[in-house]
Amino acid sequence: MADMQSSTAAPAIIRRCDYSPPDWLVPTIALDFDLDPALTSVRATLSVTRNGDHDQPLRLDGDGLVPLEVKVDGAVLAADDWHLEAGSLIIALTGTAHSIETLVELVPENNSKLMGLYASGGLLCTQCEAEGFRRITFFPDRPDVLSRYSVRLTADKARFPILLANGDPVEQGEGDDGRHWARWNDPFPKPCYLFALVAGDLACNADRFVTMSGGAVQLGIWVREADLPRTAHAMQALKDSMAWDERVYGREYDLDVFNIVAVADFNFGAMENKGLNIFNSRYILADPETATDIDYDGVEGVVAHEYFHNWSGNRVTCRDWFQLSLKEGFTVFRDQNFSADMGSHAVKRIEDVRILRAAQFQEDSGPLAHPIRPESYMEISNFYTATIYNKGAEIIRMMALMLGAERFRAGSDLYFDRHDGQAATCEDFVAAMEEGGGIDLTQFRRWYEQAGTPHVRALLRHDPVTGTVELDLQQSIPPTPGQPDKQPMAIPLRVALFDPATGTHQGDQLLMLTEAQQSFRFEGFTAAPILSINRGFSAPVIVETNRSQDDLAFLSACDDDPFARYEAMQQLMVNVLIGAIAGQPVDDAAVIAAVRNTITDPLLDPAFIAETIRLPSEAYLGDQMAVVDADAIHAAREALQQRIGAELEPLWRDIHSRTKANGFSLSPAAKGARKLRNAALHYLVASGAEDGPAIAFAQFHEADNMTERQAALATLANGTSAERDAAIDIFYNRYGHDALTLDKWFQTQAFALHPDTVDQVEELGRHKAFTLSNPNRVRSLYGAFAGNQWAFHHRSGKGYQLVADCIIALDSRNPQTAARLVPPLGRWKRFDADRAALMRAQLQRILAQPGLSKDVIEQASKSLE
Template sequence: MDIARTPSNPAGNPEMADAAVEPVDPATIFRKNYTPPSWLVPEIRLDFDLGTELTKCVATLKVERNPAGDGDQTLHLCGDNLAVMSLKVDGADAEGWSMSGSNLLLPLTGTSHEVTIETHLHPATNSQLMGLYASSGMLCTQCEAEGFRRITFFPDRPDVLSKYTVRMEGDKETFPVLLSNGNLVETGEGEAGRHWALWDDPWPKPSYLFALVAGQLVANRDTFTTMNGRKVELAVWVREGDLERTDHAMRSLINSMKWDEETFGREYDLDQFNIVAVSDFNMGAMENKGLNIFNTRYVLADPETATDGDYDGVEGVVGHEYFHNWSGNRITCRDWFQLSLKEGFTVLRDQMFSADMGSEPVKRIEDVRVLRAAQFPEDSGPLAHPIRPDSYQEISNFYTATVYNKGAEVIRMMHTMAGPEAFRKGTDLYFERHDGEAATCEDFVKAMEDGAGLDLAQFRLWYEQAGTPKVTMRAEFDQSEGAVTLHFTQKVPATPGQPSKKAMPIPIKVALFDRDTKAHDGEKLLIVDKDKAEFTFKGFTRPPVISANRGFTAPIQLDAEQGDDDLVFLAANDDDAFARYEALQQLVTRELLGAIENGPDEKRRTAIADAMGAVLDDTQIDDLMRGELMMMPAVTFLLELAAPADPVALHDARERLKGYIGSRLRDRLIALHERASAIGYSLSAEARGARKVKTQALVLLSAADAKEAAARAEAQYRAADNMTDRQGALMVLAGIDCPARAELLEDFRKRFEGNALVTDKWFALQAGSLDPMVLDTVEALSNHADFTIKNPNRVRSLYMTMAVNQPAFHEESGRGYRMIADLVLKLDPLNAQTAARFIPALGRWRKIEPKRAAMMRAELERIAKAEGLSKDTREQVTKSLDG
């Protein structure tokens, strides 16, 4: 795209329009104040003289005045921790330039110029892992969202798209591999053992998609022939010794390329596609054009070191970043408020891909579990925001479950309302209209309206309003008419800055089951678009059983006002896998919340155990689905329904129910474990399912008969020929006081000594265990020789795992809260992005009973008083206290 665009607004929705500029607090950026850039940069050349301690960068920018801009003659160039070593305009030393904070202001006349800037970078000391930094002797970059300004001065905003030419030169022994975006054009030898490479990317892109990697790497290579017969060279680059663990990543890449052609009609557009695995990385992966940089955990996988979940993670993230080539790169965001334009759409695409590669119903359940555990709490807390935010202070704080996961659910609702064929027409139109542009969420919605034939005027509220809608459904049966009427109400709760909300269109799929035949006459799609709505269906001699929100068609909290008998019926008979899962979850949730107030309900507990027994015996479902049905709702989700509550009491009630089920079903769980243990290792659905139910059986048994579970877990660990079985067994043992616990934890550490990803698992297994002394363990592990605060994976493996371990984090003295606050204060100066991600755990204090809430708030206040706090962390803390 050559100029910034103002999106069309045919629906006349003022909230979707671009407002005029208004004076604002400089600390806060508002979406309504967007203006196109005054200057564009059609081309940029970057020349790097590489070194770990010192890298020199010379950037040559061809700048042109933007006819759609505001006429400002000053070129505004963003910088962060940079000094100007040299600045020239059209070959002559620049005059009249100045610094405004960290940014460079360069007054220019005329309509076009060539601006050349030299900067010096220090990768080895860049602990923030943004811009150009060193990781184990390798140089790499991370530029999303605003890391490019740590490399050179540039209008670092996503609506400035440029064609990049990159030349890198460095010591050949230190940096034998030189990679950047686009296609490799030329290589050559320099003097004194140096060499160079020239890369050219023919597709204009924003600066956040720039990437560079230089280091000692080896590649797993393959090719892919696109649907139009073009051959693409593929490579997955890793450290020596990791090559044998890259086959799954390569298969996932090839499958992604083929799937995107077949499902969305998207063909890859370069001659090369490179993936690089990096051990020091703030995020999961980055979709830089043609050069995806990944956290090693989403590249490296083999049976000995990776669980089935790790395999799924590699496949999903490789797919996600590849799909960004069109939904993010070829069409990018106009500004960062539109982040869900690329992330929400791409998450939906990677979910669809993973569902097609494996089990669609299991994938749907997994995605909903993540949404409920991560996004629902966010949507009801002080950090709640719409999927398209209205303001921010630090954009890194908006890489959230709301933008990603809820954003995907919003687009999935369009898919549900349109149907697959019409949805494809809408996406085809979107890609056709906006290829090469920096677009907005409104552009996507308008393309879906025009291409899919939907009226989305009211639906736009999903982009504007935060909060998870609360929907109730009540069935009223009229015997004389043989009719049932479904009465729905919806309410979108108040969130910070949005005290009152409008009703939104909510697509809900339902089926009405005959109690005698246990069948229904087809699924129906209802659109609940008012505060109150009702739908009537005839032809019944007795009240039907209602299966609602089948497939989780809307990201809502649904209270179906159904009795236990109806839930038991659905858990046993529903033909929608998610609805069957949901009925069992609702039964368990009802029991756990009731137990906190009134103690266990024996009739309901019996019904739950009987329903779980039916799951164990059902030969019509596979073990992958059986494993899902055996899992209980997370305490974080329960807190959303019970708040303010005692999270430890909820956890204890959950453990007691697990023990009850384990006791009632002991023999069947043992039989299931033995049956599953007889199935050998492979990546087939049968074998993966067997490993899943094996561990779930141990989880339930451990709460009922710790000695029996410990013996079986120890045997499973010692016999294991794969990480899934070994880690599952050790996870159970880590929470049981038995002789094998310490022995096998040490065996695990020694067996995989030197493997960073498995060492992360070792830390996490202990930080997430049910051991009552877990905080002592975490404290000891923080001083372990293998722990480093400089590696985000290692920090997350220990402290983030503890922060979601309910009895540990919420230990009654407040020690868990203090440990997280201490970590934030220590980590913030080193890596603000990672530090800020620990704040939401403390920020949920309003959901917790008063005594613990006061201690959580006190730790936030302690953090807030710290001098020199990064804006990443300060924004999170301030909103958590005041939101």
């Protein structure tokens, strides 16, 4: 039958309030794949049962599929007994239970969207989250339909000697004409977005893990033979993750095998498919020659994240996609704490907050702002956002802070035990925390409902006669799309009041701000104390205080909370920079003195020092302004950086010299030394020292690790020296054969604060090594460039055109990756009228393209509102 969907129909809007349970359930599904890149057949046998008392037909979602055969209870249906509607297969059924069998054919090698079953580097692999399974076979593609899967894979043995799927392997054998087969069973019911298969010529880093109850789990990381030496760190991260989840959450792995496969072409970072995680290769492969310390940390964190999903996402999944943060926010919180335990809690917290502010705070203040539990969407892939992930994690962190470790563990145990094997909601999680932790979270639920970043105004008043201190707090949330008016949030704020004479305080307190205005009274202060607030970044809010530069300098030297100490230094710098941007006379002596005190403090961790002395980014400075002036921000930041570099030049030289290591190590001390050495190099070159480029080039040339080599390249890339050009050429010639390292080459140039970056990005877009077919390569060039505030917002508007050109060219091939490039153009309201007009024009040009995907339509249309 013909598909009845209109080709001109506007994309439908899906609303949370319209949720209803599935009409039909699928307790079991058997899949039989005859795999070939040019033509794959998929036979699916579903046991379906009617869910409730109704007469609705069976609706099986499909995307681009044509059924070659449809059977009900073994009998082939005539063409008139089924039809396609909006891509879905509709079958009218009587009775309550049936067996449905369908046969479809796919062409994986033509699947450039990288959703469903596709070919990548000689592999056949799948990506089904969020709605990719409907591109493989007809099925009710929604997360609240949980099924037990049996999968048979057949393929040419020479081309695809390894056949992997979810669950445990149960059978394998030889077929005819050089083909072989394997059968996999997953005993745990799961939604179809967690289905996975991989077929290819792969080598395995094999290991084992013994669970806390004594079960032996066979571990495998599958990659190309040549990449095996680069998998050791990922394997160790996997074993560390399994042990940590047992120790901290009591969660044990539940299958006989756990496999990971690295794939070169992947829209996401990784995917938690039950028992068969599929990873973007950048989050598996690491060695000192090609991976930075940030890469190593990324591998560790993402491996942990996907493993932790086995419970917070797989065993307990989400009922519908509006509940996405149920699994993602909770799991990000879990992986952040794991990474902190593996390294430095202080540095990890600073890194996480910096990412939150750079990505999520911008999202919250723009046209794409949404709550962590959205109310509607046009394309669900557009809601894999920093709000869902990073702000979602902060909401869990606040609950953990309010409950304390023991009660939070009791709440999480209750959540896992109560909802094991179910598709749950955010409300289910909060209810478990309330019951298990003995707390009322009624008002706290507003964090799930309201978009926007709360602003907290803190005013400290001291009465020397009575020795009392009043802390007046006011909260407000700016209007966001569809939410002009907001109710007060429940905001947990950790505070301490420092005695400026002794540099100590009477203890850390947790204050709950629940009203629009609230005052807190403290006794026993003969002298006015200095306020340390939002310690540890206890709440994802923007805090404004009446603290002076002297107060901030004091806290940058004396605060015993590492994040608050870092925050004081950052605010000290921000105040100076904002004044300079506005053209006001500023005194940067306090900043220089604070930096000097920090880098000479022998008690501080070098990694913490490197984070603390780092100037706020140009994008973060823009977020502090009503109208972003990209040129003024860049000039002010460069000037302060030069001043710090020049005034402390002997110290930078000393740090750079004495932190040079003999031999590579991943110990916290070695990583901290490298981070501080690179920071010193950056300030030394920024000082304008005549030999700065030569020193940077020497580090680039002599480095025995990618961390120092790329940092030197990035430092040189900001300038115009002969060493810059030489380093860029050397790096390309050395690493042009390695895709992941070549991404660094593109990214470094796209993010460079160089006067000609916009022209260089245009040229790189035509480079023989650039391709639109690989998401990593697109992100490394255009994604990085769009995050380079000064270059992207070039007054000519050329940067906007380059990104829009990429979006238009990429949309028909890979709409998900294309859509993720739209948001930087959507910040037009934050810029001057000329730039705003140029950005709007590019958004309008994008929307005028025929056949535009709903992914890009949603992002671009909302960005224009």
